Structure formats: C-alpha cells, structure tokens
Amino acid sequence: xxxxxxxxxxxxxxxxxxxxxxxxxxxxxxxxxxxxxxxxxxxxxxxxxxxxxxxxxxxxxxxxxxxxxxxxxxxxxxxxxxxxxxxxxxxxxxxxxxxxxxxxxxxxxxxxxxxxxxxxxxxxxxxxxxxxxxxxxxxxxxxxxxxxxxxxxxxxxxxxxxxxxxxxxxx
Numbered sequence: 626x627x628x629x630x631x632x633x634x635x636x637x638x639x640x641x642x643x644x645x646x647x648x649x650x651x652x653x654x655x656x657x658x659x660x661x662x663x664x665x666x667x668x669x670x671x672x673x674x675x676x677x678x679x680x681x682x683x684x685x686x687x688x689x690x691x692x693x694x695x696x697x698x699x700x701x702x703x704x705x706x707x708x709x710x711x712x713x714x715x716x717x718x719x720x721x722x723x724x725x726x727x728x729x730x731x732x733x734x735x736x737x738x739x740x741x742x743x744x745x746x747x748x749x750x751x752x753x754x755x756x757x758x759x760x761x762x763x764x765x766x767x768x769x770x771x772x773x774x775x776x777x778x779x780x781x782x783x784x785x786x787x788x789x790x791x792x793x794x795x796x
Contacts, residue, residue, distance in 0.1 A: 648673065658748060659741045668736045676729040683722040690715040
C-alpha cells in the first residue's frame with residue numbers, strides 16, 4: 626500500500642511539473658540558465674498570449690473529433706466510411722494543432738540568441754531524460770508491488786486510445 630501511495634505521489638508531481646512547463650520562460654531556473662532579459666521574457670509572453678486562444682480552440686476541436694471517433698467505434702453499427710471520415714477529420718485537427726504549436730515555437734526561438742537556443746535544447750534533453758528515468762522507476766515500482774507481474778493499462782487509457790496531449794512549446 627505504501628508503494629502505491631509513493632507511485633501516485635510521483636505521478637501527481639510529474640503531472641504538475643509538466644503543467645508548469647507551458648510557460649518555461651517564467652520558471653526561474655530556466656530563465657536564469659538561459660540568461661533571459663526582461664525584454665525577451667516580455668516578447669515570449671506576447672507570443673504566447675497571441676497564440677494561446679487559437680491553441681485552445683484547436684485543442685477543443687481535436688478533443689471533439691476524438692470523442693466523435695470513439696463514439697462511432699463503440700457503436701453497434703460501425704460504418705466504415707463514416708469512421709474513415711472521422712479519422713481523417715481527427716488527424717487534420719491534430720495536424721492543425723501541431724502546426725500552430727510549431728509556429729509558436731518558431732516565433733519563440735527567434736527571440737532567443739543562438740547560445741540561448743543551444744542551452745535550451747540541452748535543458749530540454751535533460752528534462753526528457755528525467756521523465757524517462759521517472760517512468761522507468763514507476764514501472765519498476767509497479768512490478769515490485771505485483772510480485773513481478775506487469776500491470777496492464779485499462780483499455781480506455783491505453784496509448785492507442787488515449788487522446789494525445791500537445792508537448793510544451795520548445796524554448
């Protein structure tokens with residue numbers, strides 16, 4: 626039981642860290658490591674504020690299309706053509722969202738100096754490694770709790786069925 630609580634706490638902490646990652650330029654450790662100026666911070670905030678409403682709309686559109694697809698797939702009468710159209714619509718919505726996120730990232734990268742971009746990439750690589758390590762640790766803890774047996778995710782939450790979350794914008 627104690628291990629389960631530790632695992633849940635780690636998951637919650639990881640989730641909150643990822644939620645804070647959205648405005649990476651406001652995180653003191655990152656801002657200091659990159660040596661961001663007040664002007665750069667203001668410029669990054671403007672880019673984010675300009676892009677955010679469209680990103681919110683695109684995420685909502687993707688979620689709606691994902692929901693429509695899931696509903697169609699669980700229907701008693703699955704129409705192949707209808708589902709194919711829903712898949713196409715969902716993937717177009719996902720592509721639009723990714724495009725907007727990428728353009729915001731491009732605009733943000735242009736605010737940084739080449740040296741800052743290099744440092745930002747190194748920080749991002751470190752973060753990815755910490756996330757991989759944390760996931761490995763959680764998997765190992767789950768395996769120990771179950772006496773060596775792996776825990777299978779519920780079907781509704783498997784990676785194939787779960788709605789994709791957008792990655793935080795790159796610095």
